[in-house]
Amino acid sequence: MSFEDSDKAKGYWNENLKLVIKLLVIWAFVSFGCGILLVDILNEFSFMGFKLGFWFAQQGSIYVFLILIFVYVKKSNTLDKKYGVDE
C-alpha cells in the first residue's frame, strides 16, 4: 500500500473522481450541449463571424477538449503530490 492509511486512499480517490466528473460535465456541455442540443439557440448569436452554435460544433468544442485535458494533467499531478503517490 502506497498510502499511509485507507482514509488517505479514499480521500485521494474521491478528490480524483470529483475532478474527473467536473471536467466531464464541461466536456458534455460544450459538445452535446452547445454543439448539438442548444445549437439553434446559440446560432442566434454571432461570434467572430460565426454563428455561435456552429462555431462550437466545428471549432470551439475542440479547443475546450484540449484545455480540459491539460487542466486534468496539471490538477492530477498536483493531487498525486499532495497524497505522496506521484512517481
Next chain:
Amino acid sequence: MDVQTLTYLVVGVTFAVYIGIAIKTRAGSTKEFYVAGGGVPPILNGMATAADWMSAASFISLAGIVSFVGYDGSVYIMGWTGGYVLLALLMVPYLRKFGKFTVPDFIGDRYYSQSARTVAVICAIFISFTYIAGQMRGVGVVFSRFLEVEVDTGVYIGMCVVFFYAVLGGMKGITYTQVAQYCVMIFAFMVPAVFLSIMMTGHIFPQLGFGAELLDATGNSSSVYLLDKLDGLSTELGFAQYTEGSKDMIDVLFITGALMFGTAGLPHVIVRFFTVPRVRDARSSAGWTLLFIAIMYTTIPALASFSRVNMIQSINGPESQGVPHAEAPLWIENWEKTGLIKWDDKNSDGKMFYSNDERNEMNVDRDIIVLATPEMANLPAWVIALMAAGGLAAALSTSAGLLLVISTSVSHDLLKKNLMPNISDNKELMYARMASGAGIIMAGYFGINPPGFVAAVVAIAFGLAASSLFPAITMGIFSTKMNKEGAIAGMLAGLSFTTIYIVYFKFVNPAANVSENWLFGVSPEGIGMLGMVINFAVAILVCRITAPTPQAVVDMVESIRFPKGAGEAQDH
C-alpha cells in the same frame, strides 16, 4: 520537372526515410515489439498516436464530407476528437499503471477469466481488420490518382513498405516512423489550406479565415462573411443551409456519442499509451495527441468551406449564371480526366452549372475538396507532390498501428496467454512477426478486392468499440465490485445488440434503412451509444445477483488507481 516526376521523387524520399527509421529502431524483444520498450517520450508518442489515428479517410475524404453536408459533418469533427478527453480522464493513466501489453490483457486479468479475454481478443481483431481493409485501399487510390499506376500495383507497393517496417520494427519501429509520417502529413495538409485561406480571406490561419469576410477580385474586403456567403449559395442552389444541416438532432447526438466512446474503446489507440515511461506521461501524452490532431481537425472544416465556395464560384461564376466550359479553371479540366468531376451540358448552352435541383449539370466527387486544393490555390507542382506523400503517410501510419494490434492479439493474447503459455520470448516474437505478415497479406487482399461494405463496417468498428470494450474497461477501473459474470454478460449484450442492429439495416434489409424505421430515430452509425448503455445496464444487473469479485482483484483495482510504483510496461 513535371508533376509526375516530382511526385515520384517526393514519395520515394519519404519512403526511404520511413524504411531508414525502421532499420535504426527495429525491435529486439517482445517488449520492444509490443510497447516500444516503454520508453517513448510523451510528445513524440502524441505525434505518433495522431498519425496512427488520422487515417487515409481523415486526410483525403473528411474535408470533402464536411464540405458537402456542412453542419451535419460536425459529428465527425467532435466525435473523432472528443474521445481523447475520455481516454485521458477515464482510461489511459490507469491502464498505464496496470502495465501490461494489450487491452485483452487488462480485461482478462481484471475479470479473472479466459472467456472475458477471448471476447476482448475477438473484438480487437475484428475492429482492426475492418479498419485496415479501407487503409490499404486508400494507399492504392492515392497511388493511382497521383502516379497513374494501377490501384492494385499501388496496394502491392504499400504492402511491401508496411511489411518492411511493421514486421521488422514492431511498435518501436512504427512509433518513430509515425512521427516522421505525422510531419509529412500535417505539412502536406496545411500548406494548401493556408494558401487558400490567404487567397480567399487574407488570413494566414484557416481557423480565423473560416469566420472572416471574403476578399473580392481586387483583394479588398467584400464585407460578406464567408459563412453567410455559403449559406446564401446553399439556399439559392437548393441545398440545406450550410450552418444548419438536415439530420435529426437525436441522430447527430447519438452518432457523435458513438464516435467519441468508440474512439476511447479502440485497441490501436489505447495501446499507444502503454509505450510511455510513467503514468503522468500517459496523461500528458493524450493531451499532446489531441493537440496534434486538433491542428488538422480545426483546419478541416475551414478548408471544407473555402473549397465549397471556391468550387461553386468556379463552376457557377460570380453572378450564378454558369461559367462557359471553355473558360473553366485548369483544375476542373484536370480532374475531369480522372472522372472525379463530370459535366453533362443538359441545356446545351456550353456553360457549367452546379446545384441541387433540375438545373444541375455537374457530378463532383467529394474527394476533390482535398485533392484539388493545391490547384484551386494556384500552388506549384511540388505541393501536389506533397499531397500524394501526405495521403500515403496517413494510410501507411494507420495500417501499421492496426497491424500491430492484430499481431499482438494473435501472438500474445491467443498464443502466449491462452494456447501456448510456455513459449519463449524469442518464439513469441517470431509468432508476432508471422501474424503481422499474415495480417498484411489479408489486408492487401481486401485492398485489391475491396468488399463493397467498407464504409458500412467502419460504423460497426466504432459501434463495437463503444458497446463492448469501453464499458468493460471503465467499469473495471471505476468499480471494484464489477465481477466477471457482469462484465461478460454486458459485453455480449452490447455487442450483439449493436451488431444485429447494424447488420440488419446495412446488409439484411438496406431498403428499410430510413429514419422512420430506426429505434428512437437513431441510425446504425449512432447505435453503438445505445449499445453502450445496454452494456452498462446488463452488467450492473448481472453483477448484483452473482458472486462478488475476489479480494485479490479488488486489491489490484485499488492499486491501479494511483500512479506511484508504475514500472515499465511488462509481462508479469
